[in-house]
Amino acid sequence: MPHLGLVTVVVRDYDEAIAFYVDAVGFELLEDTHVGDGKRWVVVAPRGAREAAVLLARATVSEQEARVGDQTGGRVGWFLNTDAFDRDYERMRAAGVAFEEAPRREPYGTVAVFRDLYGNRWDLIQLDRTDTPGAAGGGSC
Known part of the structure; x- marks a missing residue:
């Protein structure tokens, strides 16, 4: 398979x-x-x-509406890689993105968990190793 095309986030x-x-x-x-x-x-x-990329799909039935904000059962579901963690972390915080924690160093890089406007959990992550996609099994999964 050449690459992953879209992932869906169900929205209100x-x-x-x-x-x-x-x-x-x-x-x-x-x-x-x-x-x-x-x-x-x-x-x-x-x-x-x-x-x-991310497909924003509006919930249209009660089963979908029930999943808005909890599509992964409370786990981190998406990993947003950056090559400039401090820049993106500060810009996102200034824009009102809710981070659950201060940035932390892990063996694989720098990471902080944030929530989207519905409560879905994401990692903002800067990997130390760029030779392996998704390096070191990292993140807050």
Whole structure:
């Protein structure tokens, strides 16, 4: 397989999710296409990303609504890699992103857990080793 294309984050509202991921996290909006019946195809990604992106999918049934903010049972579900941890950590904090902890050093790099606007847990992580995708099994998983 050449690469992972999209991962889905179930959201309550397209516009509030776009605002959070673009304005607070710093992603770019790659696509926002109306597909009928109030549905949209909304894709965001870290600026400059060439592969995986995030599909923001609005919950439309009660089972999906129940998963908003807890898609991974409370575990960290997404890992946002950076090459400048301090810069991105400070920018995100200033934009109102809620970090659960101060940055910490681990054998694999620097990491801090943050929550998206719904409560899903993410790692902001700068890996010390860049030769292995997902290096050292790291993160807060």
